[in-house]
Amino acid sequence: MRDYFAKTSLLAKFALRRERLRIPIWIVSIVSISMAVACSFPGLYPPGPERGILAKTLENPAIVAMIGPNYGRGDYHLGAVMAHQMLLFTAIAVGIMNILLAVSHTRRDEERGRIEVVRALPVGRLSSAGAALLVLSFANIAIAVSTASLLGLLGLEGLDWPGSCLYGAALGVSGIFFATATVLIAQLTETSRAALGLSFSLLGLSYLLRAIGDVSSEALALISPLGLILRTQAYVNNYWWPVLIMLAVSILFVLLAFRLNMIRDLGAGFITAKPGRKTAPPYLRNPLGLALRLQRTTIIGWAGGLFILGVSYGSVFGEIDAFFESSDILGLLLPGTAGFSLTEQFTTTLLAVMTMIGMIPVLIAILRLKSEEQQNRTEHFLARAVSRLTLMGSYLIVSLSISILAPFVSVLGLWTAGSSVMAEPLDLKWLLKGGFSYLPVVWIMIGAAAVLIGFIPRFANFIWLHLGYTFFVIYLGGLLHLPNWMRKLTPFGYIPDVPLETLGVVRAAILIVMAVILILLGLAGYRRRDVYG
Amino acid sequence: MAIIKMEQVVKKFGAFRALDGIDLTVNPGEIYGFIGPNGAGKTTAIRILLGILRATGGKAAIFGRDAWAEAVEIHKQVAYVPGEVNLWPNLTGGEVIDLFVRLRRVANKNRREELIERFALDPSKRCGTYSKGNRQKVALIAAFASDAELYILDEPTSGLDPLMEQVFQECIQEVREAGKSVLLSSHILSEVERLCDRLSIIRRGKIIETGTMEELRHLTRTNVVVQTAEPIQSLQEIAGVHDLKINGEEVCFSVDSERIGAVIKYISRFEILSLQSTPPTLEDLFIHHYRDEGG
Ligand SMILES: Nc1ncnc2c1ncn2[C@@H]1O[C@H](COP(=O)(O)OP(=O)(O)OP(=O)(O)O)[C@@H](O)[C@H]1O
Ligand SMILES: [Mg+2]
Numbered sequence: 001m002r003d004y005f006a007k008t009s010l011l012a013k014f015a016l017r018r019e020r021l022r023i024p025i026w027i028v029s030i031v032s033i034s035m036a037v038a039c040s041f042p043g044l045y046p047p048g049p050e051r052g053i054l055a056k057t058l059e060n061p062a063i064v065a066m067i068g069p070n071y072g073r074g075d076y077h078l079g080a081v082m083a084h085q086m087l088l089f090t091a092i093a094v095g096i097m098n099i100l101l102a103v104s105h106t107r108r109d110e111e112r113g114r115i116e117v118v119r120a121l122p123v124g125r126l127s128s129a130g131a132a133l134l135v136l137s138f139a140n141i142a143i144a145v146s147t148a149s150l151l152g153l154l155g156l157e158g159l160d161w162p163g164s165c166l167y168g169a170a171l172g173v174s175g176i177f178f179a180t181a182t183v184l185i186a187q188l189t190e191t192s193r194a195a196l197g198l199s200f201s202l203l204g205l206s207y208l209l210r211a212i213g214d215v216s217s218e219a220l221a222l223i224s225p226l227g228l229i230l231r232t233q234a235y236v237n238n239y240w241w242p243v244l245i246m247l248a249v250s251i252l253f254v255l256l257a258f259r260l261n262m263i264r265d266l267g268a269g270f271i272t273a274k275p276g277r278k279t280a281p282p283y284l285r286n287p288l289g290l291a292l293r294l295q296r297t298t299i300i301g302w303a304g305g306l307f308i309l310g311v312s313y314g315s316v317f318g319e320i321d322a323f324f325e326s327s328d329i330l331g332l333l334l335p336g337t338a339g340f341s342l343t344e345q346f347t348t349t350l351l352a353v354m355t356m357i358g359m360i361p362v363l364i365a366i367l368r369l370k371s372e373e374q375q376n377r378t379e380h381f382l383a384r385a386v387s388r389l390t391l392m393g394s395y396l397i398v399s400l401s402i403s404i405l406a407p408f409v410s411v412l413g414l415w416t417a418g419s420s421v422m423a424e425p426l427d428l429k430w431l432l433k434g435g436f437s438y439l440p441v442v443w444i445m446i447g448a449a450a451v452l453i454g455f456i457p458r459f460a461n462f463i464w465l466h467l468g469y470t471f472f473v474i475y476l477g478g479l480l481h482l483p484n485w486m487r488k489l490t491p492f493g494y495i496p497d498v499p500l501e502t503l504g505v506v507r508a509a510i511l512i513v514m515a516v517i518l519i520l521l522g523l524a525g526y527r528r529r530d531v532y533g
Numbered sequence: 534m535a536i537i538k539m540e541q542v543v544k545k546f547g548a549f550r551a552l553d554g555i556d557l558t559v560n561p562g563e564i565y566g567f568i569g570p571n572g573a574g575k576t577t578a579i580r581i582l583l584g585i586l587r588a589t590g591g592k593a594a595i596f597g598r599d600a601w602a603e604a605v606e607i608h609k610q611v612a613y614v615p616g617e618v619n620l621w622p623n624l625t626g627g628e629v630i631d632l633f634v635r636l637r638r639v640a641n642k643n644r645r646e647e648l649i650e651r652f653a654l655d656p657s658k659r660c661g662t663y664s665k666g667n668r669q670k671v672a673l674i675a676a677f678a679s680d681a682e683l684y685i686l687d688e689p690t691s692g693l694d695p696l697m698e699q700v701f702q703e704c705i706q707e708v709r710e711a712g713k714s715v716l717l718s719s720h721i722l723s724e725v726e727r728l729c730d731r732l733s734i735i736r737r738g739k740i741i742e743t744g745t746m747e748e749l750r751h752l753t754r755t756n757v758v759v760q761t762a763e764p765i766q767s768l769q770e771i772a773g774v775h776d777l778k779i780n781g782e783e784v785c786f787s788v789d790s791e792r793i794g795a796v797i798k799y800i801s802r803f804e805i806l807s808l809q810s811t812p813p814t815l816e817d818l819f820i821h822h823y824r825d826e827g828g
């Protein structure tokens with residue numbers, strides 16, 4: 001048994017060294033955002049009767065689907081606010097961090113032959129996986145401890161120590177859950193891309209199950225790790241059992257992952273590919289064909305996922321109607337844009353959120369060009385009669401096509417589910433128009449990615465940082481009353497509240513022109529620079 | 534008109550000069566060898582020729598066209614095989630070959646099948662499961678299946694087994710017979726010796742020697758082993774003789790190629806019983822250059 005883990009701690013130290021930048025950046029950003037938000041609460045929610053009313057309005061199913069159930073019903077003190085408004089999103093961010101890191105230290109290292117080199121040394125068979133888990137556990141514990149102690153030290157009303165400890169532990173254990181689940185998934189798939197895809201699907205599914213479950217079925221919410229983690233009811237009832245369940249499941253995942261790692265060959269997975277075709281299909285004749293072929297699974301998967309996302313949100317519409325029928329007073333109390341129902345206002349948020357999630361496959365598609373270069377595969381094209389314009393253009397075309405497909409399927413899902421549960425179904429054309437209003441800013445993001453790839457490919461992944469920022473500002477901006485200039489730092493801030501308001505032709509034209517300029521700039525940069533493979 | 538012409542090509546990576554004024558000319562129908570130690574700049578020079586990297590200074594042209602500006606036009610007539618072949622793990626070898634051949638727009642179905650057969654490749658396997666040699670075969674088949682005017686090969690056989698190495702050499706002979714040109718960078722010196730008409734040795738970003746095998750041989754020494762009836766006197770004092778060793782009857786030494794006549798004349802005075810002279814191999818040449826010029 002000992003031999004299986006020989007030199008694990010040495011490998012863990014090495015892994016920590018490799019991550020000396022990435023892990024601290026993740027931890028610092030996650031913890032400091034939590035702190036900044038917590039510090040803003042006293043100004044946002046002063047004690048008084050308004051708090052109680054606000055707490056009631058936040059129980060409306062639309063909000064519950066977005067951010068989770070409110071347990072501070074009796075007393076919406078700042079601790080309850082924190083757990084209600086921030087725990088879910090922070091847990092998702094921690095989950096993303098763990099998935100990315102776990103894949104890169106397991107399947108990606110294996111795929112690139114790095115584990116082979118290590119395995120040839122006197123190290124144990126499970127040492128690499130063990131070291132990865134050790135490093136990730138360390139990172140998650142760091143998040144848990146620093147969040148708990150800093151929140152406790154703030155000494156804000158309602159943010160007591162027992163609650164803070166549980167809040168931190170809940171974050172840490174969510175991270176450990178997704179880390180171990182990803183390490184397990186990495187044993188199953190043959191490629192790191194597939195491992196990433198499956199792990200993120202798990203995260204997405206957890207979110208959706210929780211959204212539907214929180215609104216209509218407690219059992220469903222409990223199946224979802226994200227739903228479970230909200231059941232800690234930190235700062236209100238402080239239940240520790242969800243943390244323990246998550247830990248137990250994680251340990252199970254680890255044992256299973258180790259077992260699979262033991263019995264499989266290095267480089268092999270359990271989900272294997274079948275032998276393929278001997279000749280290429282007719283469409284595989286140029287970079288565009290290849291770009292499509294390479295991303296076929298990604299595109300289909302995302303289209304399905306976005307549709308389900310729309311359906312999940314749409315299914316909440318019926319509950320919203322019911323909620324307001326049951327309490328007339330609330331309807332009166334809620335500040336609304338004149339002439340629009342709450343359902344309609346909720347649609348605004350939904351469209352923005354669906355657009356931002358739809359941005360992910362769009363950016364993946366264009367950034368693929370950079371990862372192809374990193375793996376020395378673009379030279380096959382550039383050494384043949386393919387111009388750089390054609391090459392980058394192909395990836396741009398795929399990315400732009402997805403940008404049109406994404407709002408279409410998610411809106412379709414929203415409308416399908418919404419119409420089946422609502423007395424007065426939504427107007428599909430109205431919804432689509434709203435969804436497509438975001439296209440100019442999506443294209444600006446594509447253009448920004450193109451510029452990064454064209455000039456500083458090493459930093460191309462920074463576009464994700466910007467998307468993360470956008471998500472934070474748009475999703476939580478209204479709730480947290482973020483200043484308006486923060487909205488204006490992202491192109492999304494220049495889109496009015498569609499579909500309630502309309503994007504004017506002039507503004508649309510300006511945004512599109514900017515997108516075109518960025519894309520052309522990116523192409524020009526890519527044409528001029530050295531390609532490294 | 535030269536097929537490849539590089540004049541004073543300089544490539545800097547930051548402050549580091551990977552290429553320091555390279556001159557290289559490949560004439561039509563020529564098989565041109567390009568050798569040099571690791572990190573000498575072979576791949577960098579080839580990538581500049583392919584317009585993947587941009588030269589910091591100097592001129593690089595293929596078919597008389599600028600390698601950077603007219604890359605696409607040039608590549609219609611160029612086939613390239615990289616030293617390290619990275620392919621898409623989830624596409625099959627057959628799919629990749631087809632894709633590469635189609636990018637050139639002249640498909641020769643029979644040639645493809647024939648080459649797959651000769652290189653003994655299973656085209657239905659996914660590239661992720663190919664061995665290094667098999668990935669290289671994919672690139673070689675795609676290259677030879679296209680009727681190019683110029684073949685640029687960067688260590689194309691570093692993973693091939695001896696049998697496949699032979700198939701590769703046959704393919705090069707066929708290319709030669711068709712009157713096409715080849716730029717072959719390789720560490721397998723016997724291969725270069727056998728195939729190439731002319732060659733260049735590059736070291737630290739500079740071309741240090743260019744010529745035919747014969748011309749290059751002249752620049753080094755011939756190894757001589759001789760037995761004479763009488764002991765040879767004061768051989769070490771004769772100009773051009775080096776590394777003298779005496780094992781009983783047998784005398785071994787090396788001699789500068791231009792002095793060989795004079796030296797033989799001298800030792801024939803001592804009644805030669807047997808004499809062996811071996812011309813320097815490319816390996817000797819390579820090591821000679823590598824050591825002599827400051828290593
Ligand atoms: N992108 C880069 N940035 C910095 N230095 C580079 C880069 N690419 C190559 N070099 C350096 O340029 C030099 C020449 O490299 P090159 O790959 O051309 O060598 P080579 O002759 O092909 O070697 P080998 O025989 O090992 O293939 C090396 O010292 C290498 O480290
Ligand atoms: Mg090289």
